[in-house]
Amino acid sequence: MTAGSTLDRTDNATTREPTLSTDIGLLILRVVFGLLFAAHGAQKLFGWFGGEGLDANNAGFEKMGFNPGDLFGTAAGLSEFVGGVLLALGAFTPLAAAIVLGTGIVIVNTGFSKGLLGGYEMGLLFAVVALVIAFTGPGRLAVDSGRPWARSGLTWGLISVGAAVVAAVITLIFKGVL
Numbered sequence: 001m002t003a004g005s006t007l008d009r010t011d012n013a014t015t016r017e018p019t020l021s022t023d024i025g026l027l028i029l030r031v032v033f034g035l036l037f038a039a040h041g042a043q044k045l046f047g048w049f050g051g052e053g054l055d056a057n058n059a060g061f062e063k064m065g066f067n068p069g070d071l072f073g074t075a076a077g078l079s080e081f082v083g084g085v086l087l088a089l090g091a092f093t094p095l096a097a098a099i100v101l102g103t104g105i106v107i108v109n110t111g112f113s114k115g116l117l118g119g120y121e122m123g124l125l126f127a128v129v130a131l132v133i134a135f136t137g138p139g140r141l142a143v144d145s146g147r148p149w150a151r152s153g154l155t156w157g158l159i160s161v162g163a164a165v166v167a168a169v170i171t172l173i174f175k176g177v178l
Contacts, residue, residue, distance in 0.1 A: 026139030027090075033129050034088030037100060041080025044073065064110060066175050075171075079103045087133060090142020094151050094160045097134035101127050101164035106171050134160035 043051020052060070057077060062069030083099030086092055107123025114120070137144075137152025144150040 023139035023141045026133070026136060027141040029129065030090055030133060030138055030142070031088050034084045034086070034096075036084070037126065038081050038084025038088065041077045041082070041084060044077030045081055067178055071178075072171075072175065076103065076106075087130075087138075090138030090144050092149070093138040093142070093144050094134060094156045095163075097130045097157075098160040098163040098167070101130035101134065101161065102167040102171070104128075104130060105164060105168035109168070109172055130164070131157075131161070 039049050042048040044057040045054055047053030051057070054074065054077065058069040058073035060069070061073035061076065066072035079099050080103060083096050083103065086096030087100060104123045104125075104127030108120040108127065109123075111120035111123060116124075135154065135157035137150075137156075139145070144152075
């Protein structure tokens with residue numbers, strides 16, 4: 001084996017199309033994470049899966065300084081539910097990733113004073129998964145796959161991140177102003 005053949009093999013590996021195993025890995029990540037995130041939102045909105053329901057959720061948001069709690073609590077529940085379902089399906093993936101990432105950023109900000117563990121680790125985990133999916137796309141085993149609206153790659157990953165940051169900053173500004 002020569003250095004040239006090793007370099008050729010490396011070049012081929014970096015330009016290779018995604019494999020079925022990559023698509024299966026993305027499917028597992030999207031479905032498990034997306035459904036868990038959606039279930040978390042369903043707890044807030046509907047009281048499903050042992051959740052408190054919308055009224056108690058909104059009161060909790062008031063206690064955390066998100067006033068009016070009805071606005072912020074409902075928005076959080078909808079973001080988690082809709083963002084999670086879209087990610088699980090692999091539908092409108094840049095938008096879904098932006099929704100989840102924006103939610104994660106707000107959770108990190110809210111729990112930051114408590115430190116990593118017991119404070120903002122879940123928000124950070126949510127944000128990282130959303131970042132991964134924003135940049136990789138949903139894979140070929142997704143509703144988006146082969147559709148005219150499907151978007152992925154560096155540019156769309158950056159657009160998702162930008163939209164998430166803008167939405168999170170607006171939410172945090174309104175938290176301080178309202």
